[in-house]
Amino acid sequence: MPSFLSPLFLVGAIAAAVPILLHLFHRKTEVVIDFPAVSLLKRVPVQQHRRRQLRELILLALRVVALVLLALSFARPYFPGAAAPASLPVTVIAVDTSLSLTAPGQFDRVRDAVARAVSAVPASHAISLISFSDAATVVVAPTSDRAAVTSSVEALAPGAGGTRFRTALARASEVIGTRAGRVVIVTDLQQSGWDANDDGGLPDGVDVEVLAIAPPAGNLAVTSAERRDRRIAASVQNYGTLEVKTPVRLLIAGQELARVDVTIAPLGAADVELAAPLPASGTAEVRVDDPAGYQADNGRAVALDPAPSARVGIVVTDPTGAIGGLYLERALAVAASGREFDIDVRDGREAGNWTRAEVSQMAAMFVLGTRSLERGGRDLIRTYLNEGGQVLLAAGPDVDMGTLGEVVGTRVAFDADPVRMPGATLIASDARHPIFRPFLSPSGALGDVQVEQHRRLTDQDGRVVLARFTGGDAALTEQAVGKGRLLIFTSDLDNQWSRFPLSPSFVPFAVETARYLASGSLDPGGAADRTSAGESNPAATSVAEFTNAIERTSRTAEQGHAIEARELEKQQNWWQVGVVMMLIALAVEALVGRRAT
Amino acid sequence: MAGAARYLDPAIVARLGTIDLKARTIVEGFLTGLHRSPYKGFSVEFAEYRQYLPGDDLATLDWKVFARSDKHFVKKYEEDTNLTCHLLIDVSRSMGYASGPISKLQYASFLTGALAYLMHRQRDAFGLIAFDDGISTMLPASARAGHLRTVLHALEKLETGAGTNVAKPLNDLAAAIRKRGMVVLVSDLLDDPASVLDGLKHFRYRGTDVIVFHIVDPYELKFPFEHAARFRDMETDEEVMALPGAVRDDYLHAMQHRIEHYRRELRLAGIDYCLLETSQPLELGLMSYLMTRRKVL
Numbered sequence: 001m002p003s004f005l006s007p008l009f010l011v012g013a014i015a016a017a018v019p020i021l022l023h024l025f026h027r028k029t030e031v032v033i034d035f036p037a038v039s040l041l042k043r044v045p046v047q048q049h050r051r052r053q054l055r056e057l058i059l060l061a062l063r064v065v066a067l068v069l070l071a072l073s074f075a076r077p078y079f080p081g082a083a084a085p086a087s088l089p090v091t092v093i094a095v096d097t098s099l100s101l102t103a104p105g106q107f108d109r110v111r112d113a114v115a116r117a118v119s120a121v122p123a124s125h126a127i128s129l130i131s132f133s134d135a136a137t138v139v140v141a142p143t144s145d146r147a148a149v150t151s152s153v154e155a156l157a158p159g160a161g162g163t164r165f166r167t168a169l170a171r172a173s174e175v176i177g178t179r180a181g182r183v184v185i186v187t188d189l190q191q192s193g194w195d196a197n198d199d200g201g202l203p204d205g206v207d208v209e210v211l212a213i214a215p216p217a218g219n220l221a222v223t224s225a226e227r228r229d230r231r232i233a234a235s236v237q238n239y240g241t242l243e244v245k246t247p248v249r250l251l252i253a254g255q256e257l258a259r260v261d262v263t264i265a266p267l268g269a270a271d272v273e274l275a276a277p278l279p280a281s282g283t284a285e286v287r288v289d290d291p292a293g294y295q296a297d298n299g300r301a302v303a304l305d306p307a308p309s310a311r312v313g314i315v316v317t318d319p320t321g322a323i324g325g326l327y328l329e330r331a332l333a334v335a336a337s338g339r340e341f342d343i344d345v346r347d348g349r350e351a352g353n354w355t356r357a358e359v360s361q362m363a364a365m366f367v368l369g370t371r372s373l374e375r376g377g378r379d380l381i382r383t384y385l386n387e388g389g390q391v392l393l394a395a396g397p398d399v400d401m402g403t404l405g406e407v408v409g410t411r412v413a414f415d416a417d418p419v420r421m422p423g424a425t426l427i428a429s430d431a432r433h434p435i436f437r438p439f440l441s442p443s444g445a446l447g448d449v450q451v452e453q454h455r456r457l458t459d460q461d462g463r464v465v466l467a468r469f470t471g472g473d474a475a476l477t478e479q480a481v482g483k484g485r486l487l488i489f490t491s492d493l494d495n496q497w498s499r500f501p502l503s504p505s506f507v508p509f510a511v512e513t514a515r516y517l518a519s520g521s522l523d524p525g526g527a528a529d530r531t532s533a534g535e536s537n538p539a540a541t542s543v544a545e546f547t548n549a550i551e552r553t554s555r556t557a558e559q560g561h562a563i564e565a566r567e568l569e570k571q572q573n574w575w576q577v578g579v580v581m582m583l584i585a586l587a588v589e590a591l592v593g594r595r596a597t
Numbered sequence: 598m599a600g601a602a603r604y605l606d607p608a609i610v611a612r613l614g615t616i617d618l619k620a621r622t623i624v625e626g627f628l629t630g631l632h633r634s635p636y637k638g639f640s641v642e643f644a645e646y647r648q649y650l651p652g653d654d655l656a657t658l659d660w661k662v663f664a665r666s667d668k669h670f671v672k673k674y675e676e677d678t679n680l681t682c683h684l685l686i687d688v689s690r691s692m693g694y695a696s697g698p699i700s701k702l703q704y705a706s707f708l709t710g711a712l713a714y715l716m717h718r719q720r721d722a723f724g725l726i727a728f729d730d731g732i733s734t735m736l737p738a739s740a741r742a743g744h745l746r747t748v749l750h751a752l753e754k755l756e757t758g759a760g761t762n763v764a765k766p767l768n769d770l771a772a773a774i775r776k777r778g779m780v781v782l783v784s785d786l787l788d789d790p791a792s793v794l795d796g797l798k799h800f801r802y803r804g805t806d807v808i809v810f811h812i813v814d815p816y817e818l819k820f821p822f823e824h825a826a827r828f829r830d831m832e833t834d835e836e837v838m839a840l841p842g843a844v845r846d847d848y849l850h851a852m853q854h855r856i857e858h859y860r861r862e863l864r865l866a867g868i869d870y871c872l873l874e875t876s877q878p879l880e881l882g883l884m885s886y887l888m889t890r891r892k893v894l
Contacts, residue, residue, distance in 0.1 A: 031824065031825075031826040031827065032826065032827045032828075032829055032836070033826045033828050033829065034694070034829050034831050035694070035816075035817075035829065035830070035831065036691035036692075036694045036701075036785060036787055036814070036817060036830075036831050036832070037691075037817050037848075037852065038828050038829065038830035038831075038833075038835060038837055039787070039830065040848050040851040040852055040855070041828055041837045041839055041844055041848055
C-alpha cells in the first residue's frame with residue numbers, strides 16, 4: 001500500500017466529483033425535431049450517437065483520472081515496502097585524500113588501514129566508501145560487495161586539495177540517512193582540517209572510529225614564488241620542530257638555473273632570491289628537497305611572462321582637484337612602476353561614454369563618486385558588474401544614496417547620515433585575506449589609518465565583512481552581484497572623510513585591492529594559498545580531540561521516519577510519474593474531445 | 598417585388614384573409630389573357646352544323662334541319678369549359694412541416710387556390726381531391742360559378758392527415774376520369790418514388806396531361822441543423838439520432854438524387870415537374886401551370 005508525504009492533498013481528489021456531477025446534472029436534454037424526410041437520413045448516425053456516448057464516458061473518465069492523479073502527485077506517494085534493502089545498517093569508510101597524505105609511504109598506510117576497516121565491517125552491514133579533501137565524493141555507494149570497496153581504494157590517490165572534515169562528515173551523514181550506521185575515518189587528523197568554515201556533523205547514535213595515519217615529523221613547503229625582474233623571490237616554510245638546511249633550486253625545463261642553500265629555524269620561514277638569466281616567457285619552478293615531508297608542496301611554479309597591465313576604471317564625481325580620484329590613481333600608478341595597471345579616470349558624465357567593449361575589458365572599476373553619473377553611466381556600471389565585473393565602491397560623500405541601487409544593481413542599505421567617529425582605525429577581519437596580506441608585518445600595520453566619518457551599513461545580507469572600524473561597523477565588505485563581485489568601502493578614498501589616502505597604508509591597500517579585484521575570482525588565489533599553506537602544516541590533533549570536535553545532530557524516531565519517508569519518496573519519485581500520466585490523460589482528453597466536436 | 602406582384606410572396610399571402618382573397622390576389626396582375634379553346638363541345642352557345650357521321654350522339658341531331666333539308670346534321674356548340682382539371686393536393690402529415698412562416702400544406706393550398714381561381718377565370722372546369730393515404734376530400738370537376746367558392750372553402754378547411762400514399766388516389770382517379778384533361782398534383786412526394794411514378798404514368802396512358810408540383814421546405818433542401826438531435830419522422834414517428842454535421846452530405850446527396858430521379862423519370866413520361874420551395878414566389882407554380890396548359894390546348 002502506498003503512503004503519502006502530504007496526505008492532505010488527497011482531499012483535492014474530491015475535485016474529481018466535479019466532472020461527474022457536471023456529467024450527471026448538466027447533460028443536455030436531447031432535442032427532438034419533427035422532420036419529414038427522415039427516410040433520407042442514414043442509420044449510421046445512430047451508431048455515431050452510441051460512439052458519442054462512449055466518447056463522453058471516456059472523456060469523463062479521463063478528466064476524473066487527471067484530477068485524481070494531480071491530487072495523488074501533490075500528496076507525494078511512496079511505497080514503504082521498497083525501503084527494506086536500504087534500511088540495512090551501513091558502515092561508511094571516509095578516506096582522506098588531501099595533500100597532507102602525500103608524504104612517502106603515507107597513502108600505502110591509508111590503503112592498509114582501509115583494508116583492515118573493510119574486513120572489520122560486520123556482515124550485517126552494508127559498506128560505503130567516501131574520499132574527501134576539499135570536497136567529499138561517494139566512491140562506492142552502500143553495498144554488500146566488499147571487493148568493490150577494496151578495489152576502489154586501490155584506485156584512490158592523494159591530491160593537492162586541503163582537508164575538510166566537516167564536509168566529509170556531512171557526506172557520510174547523507175549516505176547513512178535514517179539507517180543505523182557507523183563511520184570509519186582514515187585520516188592524518190591534520191589540525192587545519194577543522195579550519196574551513198563549513199558545516200557538517202553526524203547524527204546521534206552514529207559511532208565513529210578513527211584510523212589515524214601518522215604525519216611526517218616535519219615538512220618543508222615553498223609557500224610563494226614570483227618573478228621580480230631578473231630574479232625569482234620565493235618563501236620556504238619549515239613546519240618541523242627541527243632546524244632544516246636545504247637547497248632551494250630554480251628549475252626551468254628540468255634544468256637548474258640557480259640554487260641557494262638556506263637554513264630555516266623550526267617552524268620558521270626563509271625568503272630566498274634566485275638570480276638567473278630568465279627567459280621572457282614560460283614557466284619556472286622553485287623546488288626544495290624534502291624527501292620525508294609532503295611531496296605536493298615541495299615545488300611552486302612561477303609564470304615568467306610579464307603580466308599585461310590590467311585596465312582599471314575610476315569613476316569620480318569631478319575629476320579636477322582633490323576629489324577626483326587623484327590619490328587612488330597615484331597609488332595604483334606605483335605598482336610595477338606604472339606597468340601593472342592602465343588607469344582611466346572619468347567623471348560621471350564621461351563614464352557614460354565608455355563603450356561596452358571598453359568596459360568589458362576592464363579588470364576592475366573603482367566607483368568613488370556617482371553624483372554626476374547619468375542613467376547611461378549607471379546602466380553601464382550595473383551591467384558590467386552583473387556580467388562578471390569587479391567593482392569597489394567607496395561610499396564617501398560623493399556617492400548619491402538615492403541612485404546607488406541603480407549603479408550596483410542590488411540593495412545597499414546605509415544609515416541616512418554618516419557616522420562621525422574621529423580616530424577610528426581599520427581592523428582586518430581576516431589578516432590572511434589577499435588585500436591585507438601586506439599588513440601582516442608590523443611595519444605595514446593598518447593602525448595608522450585614521451577615518452573620521454563613515455557610513456553605517458544596516459544590513460549584512462550576502463556580504464562578507466573583510467575589515468571593520470574600531471567601533472565595530474563594517475569598513476570593507478565583499479559580496480557577489482550577478483556574476484561579478486562588489487567590494488564596499490564605507491568611507492571615502494579622496495581625503496574628505498579620512499586621512500587614509502595620506503597614510504603609508506593607502507598605497508599597498510589600493511594596489512592589493514586592485515590586484516585582488518583584477519584576479520577576478522570570488523575564491524581568489526590567496527584563499528587557495530591559505531588552504532595550501534595550512535595543508536602543509538603536519539600538526540595533528542589527537543583522536544579524542546577529533547571525536548569531540550564532531551558536531552552531533554539529534555535524530556528522533558519521528559524525524560527519522562519523516563526523513564526516511566522523504567528519502568524514499570525522493571528515490572521513487574512517483575509524483576513525477578503521476579504528473580506525466582496526468583498530462584497524458586489531459587492530452588488524450590483534448591484529442592478525444594476535439595474529435596467529438 | 599412591387600405592386601400586385603409582391604402578393605406572390607407566400608409569406609405575404611399567408612397574412613391575407615380568406616383563401617379566396619388569397620387566390621384572387623395571387624392571380625391578380627398575373628394573368629395576361631385567356632385563349633379560347635379550339636375544342637367544340639356541348640354548350641349553350643351554337644357554333645356550327647356538321648353532317649352527321651355514324652357514331653354521333655343522336656341527341657345532337659337537329660331534327661328541324663332534317664325536316665327542311667332531309668339531311669342529317671348535328672349541332673355543334675362552343676364549349677365554355679375548355680379544360681377539365683383535377684387538382685390533387687397531398688395532405689399527409691409530412692405536408693405540415695414548416696421551417697418558416699408557412700407550412701408545405703399552406704403553400705400547397707395557396708398554390709391550389711390560385712390555380713383554381715385561374716381556372717375559374719379561364720372558364721375551365723376544375724375539381725379538387727385531397728389525399729393522404731386515401732382520398733379525404735373530393736370535389737368533382739365543374740365550371741359552375743359557385744364551384745370556385747366550394748373549392749376554396751374546402752382548401753381552407755384542409756388539415757394534415759396520416760401518411761402519404763400517392764399511388765392509391767392516383768390510380769383511383771385515373772380509373773375514374775373518362776375525359777382527357779389535366780391533372781395537377783401538389784405534393785411533397787415523400788412516398789416510394791416507383792409507386793408515385795406508376796400512378797402518374799397511369800394518367801399518361803389514358804392521355805391525360807399531368808403537372809407535378811413538388812413542394813419542399815428549404816430545410817429539407819439544405820438540412821441546416823447544427824446540433825445533434827433526434828429526428829422524428831412526421832408520418833411514421835420513427836426516430837433517428839443524428840449529428841447533422843456527420844450526415845448532412847449524405848442526406849443532401851440523397852435528396853438531390855431523389856429530385857433528379859423524379860425530374861428525369863417524369864420528363865421521360867411526358868409529365869411536367871416543378872420543384873417549389875415554400876420560400877419561393879407562387880408565380881413560379883402558376884407559370885408552370887400555364888405553360889403546361891398551353892401545350893395541352
